[in-house]
Amino acid sequence: MTVTTAQSPPGDQGPQPSPDGPVTPSVPGTILPARRTTRTESRRNLATLRATDVYAMLAAAAASLCITWLLFDRMLPFNGALGFVVVSYALFLGVYALLVSFDEDGPAVRDRVAAAVVQSLGLVMLAVLAFVVVYTLYEGRDALPHLNFYTESMADAGPIEPLSVGGILHAIVGTLWQISIALLICIPAGLVCAVFLNEVPGAFSRFVRTIVEAMTALPSIVAGLFIYATFILALGFERSGLAAALAISVMMLPIIIRAADVVIRLVPGTLREASYALGTSRWRTVWHVVLPTSRSGLTTAIILGTARGVGETSPVLLTAGYTAELNTDPLHDPMVSLPLAAFELVKSPEPTYIARGFGTAAVLLVLVLVLFVFARVLGGRGPGQLTRRQEHHRVRASRRDAKRFAAYASADQSSDRPAPTRSTP
Amino acid sequence: MSVRCGVHSVPEASWHVTTRISERPVTPAAQPPRRLYPDPGVSDRVFRGVLRSGGALVLVIMLLVGGFLSYRAWEALSVAKWGFITTETWEPDGGNFGIAAVLVGTILIALVAIVFAVPMALGTALYISEYAPPRIRQTLISIVDLMAAVPSVVYGLWGLFFFQGHVVTLSRWISTYFGWIPLFEVDGADPRDPLATATVFTSSTFIAGMVVSLMVAPIICSVMREVFSQAPIGEREGAFALGANRWGMIRSVVLPFGKGGMIGGAMLGLGRALGETIAVYLIISPVFVIQPHILQNGTSSVSSLIALRYGEASEIGMSALMAAGLALFLMTLVVNFVASSIVARSRSGAASDS
Structure with missing residues (x-):
């Protein structure tokens, strides 16, 4: 970009004729921009x-x-798709740096090279993870279209x-x-404990928080082993x-408490203070x-937490136990769940069983996806941020209040007291 | 932050104030010091009692798990004594059992997982927080979070039916060219025999570790991304103003700022990798000797040992399994505590003013 103003440097004296454009008379101290x-x-x-x-x-x-x-086909004894990709990627980085x-x-x-490496690493990971999901859904294609499967x-x-016979209803x-x-x-135990950690500060709640954090490290198989032994x-x-269900709860409880604790900690202190300042008691706050x-x-x-619990196989x-029959009584007899059924079915050498196993895993995956999307639609919003609907409600409430105040004001005017303000200049 | 702390410390602070006032030399006939905080009332006392008992209930459950594990493990430990750590075989009914083999297998699988997961997670986290266009950033974050919630049995199925068949050639290649390193040595593999069977390379620590790495990478990635995105904007702009390009800014601001988060995230992933059961159980074929060759068929882990042997276990066998589970739990516990203290002590959260 060329500079559009003719500006003389401070040390420069004397008239400075601009090369083009109308010349302004150079008065010391004032320089007008050349137009x-x-x-x-x-x-x-x-x-x-x-x-x-x-x-x-x-x-x-x-x-x-x-x-x-050239290397793979003509010069060196290498072969294989993976080697091709790795070598060509390394060469790509080198040639790119050279260029x-x-x-x-x-x-x-x-x-540039770092940007290329970072972007390709990110791409590889997202692609592989997406591939795992798509592979499971794709392998489930044999079993999923049969209605009797459900x-x-x-x-x-x-x-x-x-x-066309049998399914995973059980x-x-x-x-x-x-x-x-x-x-x-x-839900009750987790929420009460999370509220306790935030609302009753002290040595005891610090201790409970430490223990809960420790228990998030509990391997799920150990949770299952505990319930099995007791x-x-x-x-x-x-x-x-x-x-x-008890084994799943032992595993899920610390996860839920920790996540809920973090969420409750994010509630702005000003909101609580406003509530206390109005004289509200703790539980009402x-x-x-x-x-x-x-x-x-x-x-x-x-x-x-539910998504984690639904997908856990090892405590279950x-x-x-494992059964092939439908059992609607949770208190007696073995009762199989989706991840366990997938796990047991694919251990069989029969191709139809393996197809059913992948179908079961696909159903489980879809269930987790739905739960996750549900969580994102409901949550993903900070405390105090409103949805459009909540905002609408709030605007309507405030409009109602305004109308009410106006009604009061007009009632005051009709009785012969002077209107409160406004009329004064 | 400070405001919230103020609210929380009100009861404690007021007690201190009360005691200090009462220490003042006043005549006993004077009025007693005024209460500086109101009587909470019956409802609040009940509420607080409910909260406390809820917390205590959770505490009891959690301590019960740990206490019961230790109690039952004690029987086995008193039989095996120190041999529990050094013995490789698992014959609890004969009184000859130990976790040397399974522990080494567990740690090797977790280490392989971390070696693969950390670079991928670091690249993805940097990509999402620094390079990705802002329009798709939120979508990418959601995808990574979703991947962390995908059930482990799905990864196990993928590893067993798809990945294992394809990665064997890589294992063979590594063992052919790097077999002179003891870690990559494979007994029974002959590089000069083109028709050699691939079975010596299947069900190995390497394959199990790579599958577990896919499971833990999203967890590591989301911790790292969280920390990177907290790098103070003022310091980023300062780096740019001093003439840094994007990588220079990342190296001088984002990575030093996020160091704690990187280490902590990697260790959290390690904790998950140590405790992973189903994906490992589906892939490995269990052996009860220390298997330091990560490409070789056969390894074992604590969690798959439990899944394998719980059904047929006798009284002492159950106790031995409990001891193994306790050892695993203690390991993940230490790793997790170190990780969370590193994350908490890193500069994250103590952002500069700008």
């Missing part, structure tokens, strides 16, 4: 990506592919029965029972849905201020 009318300013390009960068990247990619092909170094200095070369149990399906029912019981235990072996109950403010976050915490493996 140009002939040339219009061109719009600046704000993009940080330049065409040469793109060319360098494409050229490096092409060069690395060619060299790798950039023709135009730029060292730090810029490092910047309406029958495996009781009638022998090893050689086709996919696992779906078992999962629903177990997670419902676990939530029945975890509830089943020591107390003499049989393997049942209830035992599995919690009930009317703290919990409503953090409602979306608490919901998210519970749903994410030890406590629920």
